[in-house]
Amino acid sequence: MTCQKLWTRNFIALIAANGFLFASFHFLLPTITVYAASLGATGAQIGLIGGIFGYSAIFIRLFTDTGVRAFGKKKCLYAGLLLCVASVLGYMLFPSADAIIFARVIHGLGFGLSTTFAAAIAADVIPAARRGEGIGYFGMGSTVAMALAPAFGLYLLAESAIWLFTASIAVSLLALMMAYACKTKEAVTELPPTPPLRSSIRNRLCEHGTAGPSLLTILFGAGYGSVNTFIAMLAAEKSVENAGLFFVIGTLFVFISRPFGGRLLDRYGAFAVVLPGAVSYLLALGIMIMADSLTGLLVASVFYGLGAGALLPALLTWMLNMVRSDRHSAASATFYNMLDIGTSTGLIVLGTLAGSVGYTHMFMYVMGIMALFLLLAVFQYYHRSEQVLAEAEEL
Template identity: 55%
Template sequence: MEKINLWTKNFIALVCSNALLFGGFHILLPTLPLYAAANGATGAEIGIITGVFGFSAIFIRLFTDLGVSTVGKKNCLYLGLGISVFCTIGYALFNSVNEMIALRVLHGFGFGLTTTFSAVIAADIIPASRRGEGIGYFGLGSTAAMALAPAAGVLLITDYGFVPMFLIAALASGLAILGTKLCTVPKFVPDEKKSVVNISLLDKLFEKGTGIPALLTMLFGISYGSINTFIAMLAHEAQIPNAGYFFIVGTLCVFISRPIGGRIFDSKGAAWIILPGAVLLFAALLVLIQTTTLTMLLSAAVLYGLGGGFLLPALMTWMLNLVRPSRRSGASATFYNMLDVGTSAGAIGLGAIAGDVGFINMYKYSAGAMVLFLILFILQWLLKPKKQAVVEVEENMD
């Protein structure tokens, strides 16, 4: 059988647009707290400035269905990117604490729209038979941004100051708009089987039929987010130098694992990639608990990169495959909502625990989240095997 082409003009344009979007966002991750502190924000205020972003992203995703039916997926993506450009420039112009909080709320709206609709458009244009592989490649751009953009942001403010850094971040989001313009999106077909009247808040937060993968995504976010957030603190506590190499090694392993994992998902099914991915991430956490040298830290980075590279696109693809094409925007919103809930709540809760037991011992609790992940995944797979077959959906793309 002839293999359907994945690397179309539309797919390449969307991959580049997604990479630029995350590049503009991740430049701000390490630099915005520094900017807020330089403008007189206290530690508590910096926490609010940083944390309110995720909650506003979750809030705006409650209205993705309204956005699709009103203006369409591509226009929603344009709106999110436009908000991101405006807010990134706005940080340079409005630097009081209240102004930055307001901008972060608005920026969260933009990020919630862009992440949701970029992913769902990708799912629409990727051939169904290669969706797992395609989602894996789709995420590589954001993975590269996560590795390179934070370092670039720190370098920019060190050599040139905050304003040039904000302009570069805004330029990245602006170029993402151009990439989106080059992508042709399949026409939206309303789903007559699902009424849009009287949809409950619960249905807006969690797309029907995605309960188990949504819960697993939250547990994954707790453990995965704890590594991204606190690894530098662990290295400092263990007196390990050059901890930045952790992310370089981890990112390389993500690049290796994502294409492989996508092909396995498409050919074998979700269990063949989610189960080993969870075991690898759990092993990474166990190594971190015992880490005393840079070699051990980098060994954990390998396991972290391979496990996360397997799990993140697999959980998203599984969730997207469980719904009809017209419901993929809801499934995509659910995925990012649960990921944001896991990473945000995990960072707050695990940070509080670390204050009592230290950052090294904190990872025992993070590992506990992956133990629960494995138990739930194995139980649902054994008890409901028929539910896990990929839903054969009509290819009447939205």
């Protein structure tokens, strides 16, 4: 069997576009609320600025089918990136809390379109037999952005908000240039008619046939978002300094796990990656809870990187493999919707809980969420195995 080529010009352009898109996002993730507070935003406005972005992204993904039918995947990707540029320009030109809230809605719409269609186009570009490996590499750009961009964004804000927003606009434009450099031709497919609205709302939020990995993605979104957001608070509660090194070490092990996890998925299926990834993430949480030094947190970061690096691309690839090629946009939208629902809802609930019980005890609840993830994954694995055996007996 010949090895299908993965590293094409189009694939490399998409990795770069995705990386620049997430760099722009992570520049602003820790800084936009700080900037809003400096303008006199109230606590309620700051909370809205932080939360409305995710729900705006979820909303626009409900209409990915409509966008594909009307304009195609690449034009939808361009539109999303242009909305990202316009929204950051709005932050810079209209320095008021109300204007930032409005621009944040626009930014969520643009980010929702961009992430969905970048992943959908990548799924089309990657050879089907190497999709797990390819999706793992595709996410490398966003991994680098998550590790480096937040600290750089805080540095730029300390110098000047104008510098921060200019840098965010610049990398968004680079993402647009890289997306344009991807010269894929969209397959002409006879698409079935759009289903009636009353029967398609659920399917627009969660693509038909992807309920299993969708539920797991919601749970992982809560677990993943809680670590990314609250690890610094946990370290402060334990009087541990230099907690930022957690993400440096974690990112290193994400890089190590993704190529191997992708190849494992392509050869043995999603469960071969999801189950050990969940165990690794549970170990990370347990070590974080018990750690009382920086060394303990860094040991936890190793298992965090291995677990997150395995689970994120595996869940996305699992959904993409469950649908026809003309439904890749819908499957990609489902993945990001479920991740955002889990992250946004988890942060609200767990953040409120932490205010009452502290961050150490809050992470015990996060362990419970990931234990439920593992139990459901094992259940789906054995349920799927029974189905395969039943089908084999019928032949």
